[in-house]
Amino acid sequence: MERKRAKSGEIRLTEVAKLAGVSPITASRFFRKPEALSPSKRERVASAAKELGYVPNLAARALASQRTEVIGVLIPSLTNNVFSDVLRGIYDASEGSRYSIQLANTRYSILQEEQLLRLFQAQKPAGLIVTGIDQTAESRAVMEAMNCPIAQIMEVGPxxxxxxxxxxxxDAAFAAVSHLIPQGYQRIGFVGAQMDPRVQRRFGGYRDAMKAASLFDPRLIVTTPVPTSITLGGSLLADLLSKAPDTDAVFCGNDDLALGVLFECQRRHLSVPEDMAIVGFNDLEFMASAVPPLTSVRTNRYEMGRSAVTMVLAAIDGNRPPEPVVDLGFQLMVRESSSPRRA
Amino acid sequence: MERKRAKSGEIRLTEVAKLAGVSPITASRFFRKPEALSPSKRERVASAAKELGYVPNLAARALASQRTEVIGVLIPSLTNNVFSDVLRGIYDASEGSRYSIQLANTRYSILQEEQLLRLFQAQKPAGLIVTGIDQTAESRAVMEAMNCPIAQIMEVGPxxxxxxxxxxxxDAAFAAVSHLIPQGYQRIGFVGAQMDPRVQRRFGGYRDAMKAASLFDPRLIVTTPVPTSITLGGSLLADLLSKAPDTDAVFCGNDDLALGVLFECQRRHLSVPEDMAIVGFNDLEFMASAVPPLTSVRTNRYEMGRSAVTMVLAAIDGNRPPEPVVDLGFQLMVRESSSPRRA
DNA sequence: CGCGCAAAAGGTAGCGCTACCATTTTTTGC
DNA sequence: GCAAAAAATGGTAGCGCTACCTTTTGCGCG
Incomplete structure (x- = not known):
């Protein structure tokens, strides 16, 4: 009894072709370029496929055609609301294209990122979207070897x-802090968590804006590598106030911290902005509906995801954008929490 | 000039085998069952692979072996914080296993879900995790045809x-509302958004708890199919108060709405809980740090993701759990926002 | 009515890997 | 010390699909 390799048992393209009375290659074309078939054959293949419940084998397709219809996406966190907006943009833009999104989570670890990139490499995605500009040399080498369009998102840089x-x-942080100063705030604190590269650059903007106004004071700075949360914002404000009780404003590394700071102010019966101004970063949805509404830096997260996919898809089709680096800018949303100081 | 099919140009296993002086199949085994090689060959293959920078071709592997190392995950939303916790559990549990997660977003559409399931089917994942228990008949048929372990998460049901x-x-909603009643609240409103199947079941719990206490009144109910947000919570409370100004408590379909309700109360100078009690659902991180702290129903979201993956992985290895349905329960977190009524 | 050309369809030969045996080498038991 | 069992290795033949090229068909036109 001849024992051959077990077949998968699934319907194959050949079976569909046979039922439709065409050659396998014609059936194959039906799924890739239906307009290349004559209407009669198209009809026959379609109904044969439906009758048999044919499901194409993507692995075989990928192997034979040497490409996939997958766009890999690397983001550092799923918990952070910021990325959910980026992802919405990514998913929306990929909708309708025949590409699907493969998401991976680096958890803010550049080593994890390196590993995931190698995993993606084995998958030969048609395009890649990675977060940030601080990859390891090794990661860069992998990306350069991948031979597919790659978009770095969230930041611009050289x-x-x-x-x-x-x-x-x-620039965004610099602008936010520079807005606070003419409003009459002098003892402007910085609270930051996670301290990933982007938060560090925001800190840089804060520092330089403060120095430019000769207001910089290291006692006004409270940071932690702990992942960000709303609760953490409260603790960081408590720390800040114990180090610098005369703090009259806080620039927060992100909006979650800002909301935590607001709650802590409420708990301490500090009125905002009279006793304490608050400025956040990202302008998440709740900033405008908090009481009082909180000032923040609006960033175009949805659009960032959307354009990244659009650019990658265009590049896959050979239409590279004229300018490879797109700066989507930001917008300072000034609200009551940073009103001019009356004192 | 003979024109043959273009090779990918990548290093293949054969090349690695040749350099290592072993047969291709031995090299293949090195990547799948290294302990089956003698130490000397293992060493030689490893260094050959490294020297050539070999990257396995997953498509070829999947085609030849008739399986993949992918677990498909279908969730209805990326914006909703609830799922980010589930996803963290999923990613954490898959870490270390050789399986990778392929995430897809149904956007609360069962038709989209159907389509994505078909896409997954073509990929032959090793396992599948889907959200909820309300799939279309067609979706169920696809899942049953997929011949891989499948876990439904977020709910239990028959x-x-x-x-x-x-x-x-x-049950969770029933418990939450039943807790409010003996605290002295009578005119307990329900605000809900999105109204996906789970929110509808929460509404069912609310309704039955209210009916059981003879407090049910349709004027106390405000819902919208619009996706949930914090801001929306405020508008829904406004609607509720215009329909039923004597409302003395609100049970919110989720925590975002609850926070929006809190902000709206602050805006209207209604004190919580004296003028208005608030109860949310899910117990997101901010509920405990809000002012006042907000009562909510804690759900084991992280654990849900973690167990789903653990169960699927075990099932892949043939170790099906004795009990296929796991109820992780919930916990009512009673906080100041639903303190006993003084009036 | 045959010619030329484009469109449609088909044949062949892999894509890079692993399942399934068969074979060789090493270990073990007595 | 030798047979039997176990471990390590190799040869062969696909997995299901599509690239590449060739052949057939359809059709307008002189």
């Missing part, structure tokens, strides 16, 4: 691997 | 496709 869509966190 | 990890949204 020396893109391929394409870039983002904005300057430094 | 008739699992395969396995289930969740809790009863009905």
């Amino acid at each position: 020396d893109p691997v391929d394409m870039m869509v983002g904005f300057s966190h430094y | 008739d699992p496709v395969d396995m289930m990890v969740g809790f009863s949204h009905y």
Whole structure:
């Protein structure tokens, strides 16, 4: 009894072709370029496929055609609301294209990122979207070897691997802090968590804006590598106030911290902005509906995801954008929490 | 000039085998079962692979072996914080296993879900995790045809496709509302958004708890199919108060709405809980740090993701759990926002 | 009515890997 | 010290699909 390799038992393209009375290659074309078939054959293949419940084998397709219809996406966190907006943009833009998104989570670890990139490499994605511009040399080497369009998102900077869509966190933070100063605030604290590269650049903007106004004081700075959360914002404000009780404003590394700071102010019966101004970063949805509404830096997260995919898809089709680096900018949303000081 | 099919140009296993002086199949084994090689060959293959920078071709592997090392995950939303916790559990549990997660977003559409399931089917994942228990008949048929372990998460119910990890949204809502009543609240409103199946079951719990106490009144109910947000919570409370100005408590379909309700109360100078009690659902991180702290129903989201993956992985290895349906329960977190009424 | 050309369809030969045996080498038991 | 069992290795033949090229068909036109 001849024992041959077990077949998968699934319907194959050949069976569909046979039922439709065409050659396998014609059936194959039906799924890839239906307009290349004559209407009669198209009809026959379609009904044969439906009758048999044919499901194409993507692995076989990928192997034979040497390409996949997958776009890999690397993001550092799923918990952070910021990325959910980026992802919405990514998913929306990929909708309708025949590409599907493969998401991976680096957890803010560049080593994890390196590993995931190698995993993606084995998958030969048609395109790649990675977060940030601080990859390891090894990661860069892998990306450069991947031979597919790559978009770095969230930031802009020199020396893109391929394409870039983002904005300057430094400039945005600089603008936010520079807005507070003429409003009459002097003892402006910085609270930051996670301290990933982007938060560090925001800190840089804060520092330089403060120095430019001769207001910089290291006692006004409270940071932690702990992942960000709303609760953490409260503790960090408590720390800040114990170090610098005369703090009259806080620039927060992100909006979650800002909301935590607001709650802590409420708990301490500090009124905002009279006793304490608050400025956040990202302008998440709740900032406008908090009481009082909180000032923040609006960033175009949805659009960032959307453009990254659009650029990658265009590049796959050979239409590279004229300018590989796109700066989407930011917008300071001034609200009651940073109103001019009356004192 | 003979024109043959273009090779990918990448290093293949054969090349690695040649350099290592072993047969291709031995090299292949090195990557799948290294302990089956003698130490000397293992060493030689390893260094050959490294020297050539070999990257395995996953498509070829999947085609030849008839399986993949991918677990498909279908969730309805990326924006909703609830799922980010589930996803963390999923990613954490898959870490270390050789399986990778392929995430897809149904956007609360069962038709989208159907389509994505078909896409997954073509990929032959080793396992599948889907959200909820309300799939279309067509979706169920696809899942049953997929011949891989499947876990439904977020809810428990009768008739699992395969396995289930969740809790009863009905019971949780019933418990939350039943807690409010003996505290002295009578005119307890319900605000809900999105109104996906789980929120509808929460509403069922609310309704039945209210009816059981003879407090049910349709004027106390405000819902919208619009996706949930914090801001929306404020508008829904406004609607509720215009329909039923004597409302003295609100049970919110989720925590975002609850926070929005809190902000709206602050805006209207209604004190919580004296003028208005608030109860949310899910117990997101901010509930405990809000001012006042907000009562909510804690759900084991992280654990849900973790167990789902653990169960699927075990099932892949042939170790099906004795009980296919796991109820992770819930916990009512009573906080100041639902303190006993003084009036 | 045959010619030329484009469109449609088909044949062949892999894509890079692993399942399934068969074979060789090493270990073990007595 | 030798047979039997176990471990390590190799040869062969696909997995299901599509690239590449060739052949057939359809059709307008002189």
